[in-house]
Amino acid sequence: MDRDEIEHYLNENGISYQTDRTNLTQDYTRNKIRHTIISFAKEKINPKAIEHIVSASEKLAEIDGYLENNIKIAYEKAVQYKIKQEAYEINIEKLRQEDLVIQKGVIRKIFEQLAGQLKDVEALHVGLILELSEKPVGKLLNLPYCILAVRGYHTITMQHNKPSERVENFPDERQVNQFREQMVNIPGDTLIPETNQILRTKLINYKKNMIIPRNGCTKWFDYDKIKNTVLIRTRKEGDYIQIDSVGSRKKIKSLFIDEKIPREKRDLLPLLADGSHIMWVAGGRMSEAYKVSEETKVILEINLDGGK
Structure with missing residues (x-):
C-alpha cells in the first residue's frame, strides 16, 4: 500500500493524521528518493514501479535469509x-x-x-x-x-593483533637510543612515537600501467612478496637489504656506512622490516625484492608523514 492509498483509507474512515513537515523537503536522502526517483519511475517508466520494487525487495529478503542460514551452517x-x-x-x-x-x-x-x-x-x-x-x-x-x-x-x-611491547636489548652504549618495535597497521595509520611520524598504509589492486610514486616518502610494495608481519623498528644484528634484481644483499650496517649516515643517527632510523629483510629505510632506500612488477596483484602503499 502506497501513500496515496493510505491517505485515501484514512479520509474514507474519518481517521485524523499528522504530516511530518520534514517529509516534504528535499533535505534528506529518503525524501529525494521518494519525491524524485520514485515519482519519476511511476510517471515516466511504469505506474506500478513501487509494486515491482517492493516485490523485488521481498524476494531479495528471502534470498538473504537463505544465504544467512547456509553461512551459519558452513561456519559451524x-x-x-x-x-x-x-x-x-x-x-x-x-x-x-x-x-x-x-x-x-x-x-x-x-x-x-x-x-x-x-x-x-x-x-x-x-x-x-x-x-x-x-x-x-x-x-x-x-x-x-x-x-x-x-x-x-x-x-x-x-x-x-597483539603488538609487541618489547624494547630491543641494544648493547650498553646504545641504551639511550632504544626504539620500541611495533607492528604496522595494514591498512591504517601507525604512529612512531620516537620520531613523531606516522606511517599511513593502504592496499590497492594493481592495474596495468599504473604510475608508481617517485617521491622519497611514498613507496609501493608488492604485498604478496611479504613473508612476515611488517614491523617498524630500528636495526638489529643480521639485518640486510636486497640491492638489485638478481638478489644481491647488503648488510644494513654496510649500507649506513656507504651512505655516510652519522654513527649517532644509525640506531634512530626507522626501518620497515619483514623479518631480517629490511623493506625500506623509511624516507630512504627501498629493497629491490618488493618492487611492483607486471605480476603484482596487490600493492601495499606506505606513506611516511611528518616527524622531527
Missing part, C-alpha cells in the same frame, strides 16, 4: 573458536567445500565477531584472507580493526 562446520587464544580457526578444506559466496560470508561473520561491526571491511580484505589458503604456511595479513590472519598447515587463524 568450518570454524572453531579457541577460547585460550581468543582466535577463530578456519579449516581450509571444509571451507573450500562451500560455494564462494558462502566462503565470503563465513569470513565476514568472523570479522563482525572480532570487530563488532563490518564498517571499513571491504571485498578486498575478504578476498585476501581467502587467498591465504594458497600461500605458504606462516604468511600473515594485517587487517582493519587490528585483526591478524595467519596461514597454518591446514587452517587460517583470525584474531586480534
Whole structure:
C-alpha cells in the first residue's frame, strides 16, 4: 500500500493524521528518493514501479535469509573458536567445500565477531584472507580493526593483533637510543612515537600501467612478496637489504656506512622490516625484492608523514 492509498483509507474512515513537515523537503536522502526517483519511475517508466520494487525487495529478503542460514551452517562446520587464544580457526578444506559466496560470508561473520561491526571491511580484505589458503604456511595479513590472519598447515587463524611491547636489548652504549618495535597497521595509520611520524598504509589492486610514486616518502610494495608481519623498528644484528634484481644483499650496517649516515643517527632510523629483510629505510632506500612488477596483484602503499 502506497501513500496515496493510505491517505485515501484514512479520509474514507474519518481517521485524523499528522504530516511530518520534514517529509516534504528535499533535505534528506529518503525524501529525494521518494519525491524524485520514485515519482519519476511511476510517471515516466511504469505506474506500478513501487509494486515491482517492493516485490523485488521481498524476494531479495528471502534470498538473504537463505544465504544467512547456509553461512551459519558452513561456519559451524568450518570454524572453531579457541577460547585460550581468543582466535577463530578456519579449516581450509571444509571451507573450500562451500560455494564462494558462502566462503565470503563465513569470513565476514568472523570479522563482525572480532570487530563488532563490518564498517571499513571491504571485498578486498575478504578476498585476501581467502587467498591465504594458497600461500605458504606462516604468511600473515594485517587487517582493519587490528585483526591478524595467519596461514597454518591446514587452517587460517583470525584474531586480534597483539603488538609487541618489547624494547630491543641494544648493547650498553646504545641504551639511550632504544626504539620500541611495533607492528604496522595494514591498512591504517601507525604512529612512531620516537620520531613523531606516522606511517599511513593502504592496499590497492594493481592495474596495468599504473604510475608508481617517485617521491622519497611514498613507496609501493608488492604485498604478496611479504613473508612476515611488517614491523617498524630500528636495526638489529643480521639485518640486510636486497640491492638489485638478481638478489644481491647488503648488510644494513654496510649500507649506513656507504651512505655516510652519522654513527649517532644509525640506531634512530626507522626501518620497515619483514623479518631480517629490511623493506625500506623509511624516507630512504627501498629493497629491490618488493618492487611492483607486471605480476603484482596487490600493492601495499606506505606513506611516511611528518616527524622531527
